[in-house]
Amino acid sequence: xxxxxxxxxxxxxxxxxxxxxxxxxxxxxxxxxxxxxxxxxxxxxxxxxxxxxxxxxxxxxxxxxxxxxxxxxxxxxxxxxxxxxxxxxxxxxxxxxxxxxxxxxxxxxxxxxxxxxxxxxxxxxxxxxxxxxxxxxxxxxxxxxxxxxxxxxxxxxxxxxxxxxxxxxxxxxxxxxxxxxxxxxxxxxxxxxxxxxxxxxxxxxxxxxxxxxxxxxxxxxxxxxxxxxxxxxxxxxxxxxxxxxxxxxxxxxxxxxxxxxxxxxxxxxxxxxxxxxxxxxxxxxxxxxxxxxxxxxxxxxxxxxxxxxxxxxxxxxxxxxxxxxxxxxxxxxxxxxxxxxxxxxxxxxxxxxxxxxxx
Numbered sequence: 001x002x003x004x005x006x007x008x009x010x011x012x013x014x015x016x017x018x019x020x021x022x023x024x025x026x027x028x029x030x031x032x033x034x035x036x037x038x039x040x041x042x043x044x045x046x047x048x049x050x051x052x053x054x055x056x057x058x059x060x061x062x063x064x065x066x067x068x069x070x071x072x073x074x075x076x077x078x079x080x081x082x083x084x085x086x087x088x089x090x091x092x093x094x095x096x097x098x099x100x101x102x103x104x105x106x107x108x109x110x111x112x113x114x115x116x117x118x119x120x121x122x123x124x125x126x127x128x129x130x131x132x133x134x135x136x137x138x139x140x141x142x143x144x145x146x147x148x149x150x151x152x153x154x155x156x157x158x159x160x161x162x163x164x165x166x167x168x169x170x171x172x173x174x175x176x177x178x179x180x181x182x183x184x185x186x187x188x189x190x191x192x193x194x195x196x197x198x199x200x201x202x203x204x205x206x207x208x209x210x211x212x213x214x215x216x217x218x219x220x221x222x223x224x225x226x227x228x229x230x231x232x233x234x235x236x237x238x239x240x241x242x243x244x245x246x247x248x249x250x251x252x253x254x255x256x257x258x259x260x261x262x263x264x265x266x267x268x269x270x271x272x273x274x275x276x277x278x279x280x281x282x283x284x285x286x287x288x289x290x291x292x293x294x295x296x297x298x299x300x301x302x303x304x305x306x307x308x309x310x311x312x313x314x315x316x317x318x319x320x321x322x323x324x325x326x327x328x329x330x331x332x333x334x335x336x337x338x339x340x341x342x343x344x345x346x347x348x349x350x351x352x353x354x355x356x357x358x359x
Contacts, residue, residue, distance in 0.1 A: 002228040003281055005160040006217075008260075009040060009076060009167040010248060011210065011234035016260035018207055019214035020316065025221040026232055026262035027043045033261030033272040034307050035236045039076030040078045042236040042300065042343040046275045048288030052297070055339050056083060056348065062278035062286055071159040073148055075140040078348055079110065079162060088192065089160075089290075091152050110141040123291030135307045138171055139164035142216035150223060158281075161220075166209030166238070168247055169287050174208055177201075190247040199241050205224035206240060231280055234259040240324075250344060252314040254321050257298050257305065269293050271308070295331075306335035 016022075016029045035044040045053045048061040056078075063070055064087065072089040078084045080094035083265050142163045149159060168190055177185065184204055188194055189202045224230065227299035237256045248256050259273040261272050272280075274298040279289035296307040305314045310321050311328055313335035318328040 003158045004230045006232045007162045008234045009164045010238045012237040013258040021214050021218040029260040029262050033259045035259050035299050036274045038256050038300045039345045040235050044079050047277050049277045050289050056343050058084040059085040059093045066158045068156040071247045073145050074162040078141050146220045153186040165213040170205035170209050172208035203240050231263045233261045252305035297338045301344045304338040304340040
């Protein structure tokens with residue numbers, strides 16, 4: 001048995017089209033796949049427990065059901081040993097940043113968008129300008145993750161690889177901006193918004209991150225044998241200036257919840273949810289996961305969404321993929337009955353800032 005689960009942070013459904021090498025290997029994305037939350041901290045507990053848990057930490061995982069050597073490599077601190085994600089893995093690695101890298105990741109991955117993020121992002125950008133060292137890539141690069149996987153994989157395995165590209169700040173290699181300039185501009189977009197040419201530049205930085213991730217994944221696809229089951233998806237999407245909004249704040253809408261999903265496994269369901277990933281990997285329904293789903297659910301804090309046929313019902317109404325409001329009373333009733341997780345990104349802030357010595 002060889003099974004590979006690849007998850008990508010902040011990857012929009014409509015940007016999977018730029019991943020030519022990945023599409024060549026896996027084919028087109030499923031048209032209706034949705035995340036269970038608006039951010040990493042909310043989605044992955046659902047993925048690994050197969051439940052709509054209300055905790056951002058896990059103590060059990062579908063990985064424990066797998067009877068071959070297991071490998072987990074994550075580049076996001078929010079899905080590390082600290083939150084229980086090493087459960088069931090024989091080999092597990094996650095970020096252990098230096099003080100500078102730790103500050104950078106907390107600014108970019110943990111703090112919620114808004115005034116607090118804006119203030120700290122400005123301070124970090126000032127730190128970068130005053131620092132004599134070269135500005136580094138924001139997160140562990142994908143090719144490094146692929147190299148580690150190659151070094152530890154044996155004849156049979158289950159592996160989960162999580163890649164941070166294209167999570168903000170968007171700082172691809174192939175750009176006219178320096179890495180520091182790219183990071184500063186994308187942080188500005190998240191904190192305060194950008195317009196005109198700057199907005200187009202930020203969108204292009206994000207797109208280029210996706211293109212470069214795809215290029216680095218080419219080596220992974222080259223070494224994967226034909227008998228490997230592969231599942232590929234994202235934990236959430238990203239706002240790129242729609243309605244003046246950037247990043248992935250807690251908005252239960254198309255741009256954030258609709259994610260790419262591609263697999264070599266047989267999936268006939270017209271709708272896929274992140275919570276179904278264990279069922280697809282194991283080949284049988286696992287807890288709240290389904291192999292034939294008609295309604296998907298998502299939440300942020302105390303707000304819930306129900307999703308059917310390309311429509312998203314949230315507390316503000318029912319909306320199609322273009323953001324136009326439609327009338328679907330039955331779907332709105334499902335939304336109102338679903339109990340949200342209560343998880344928000346700021347649940348991690350105090351814990352991690354205490355580790356840094358700020359609180």
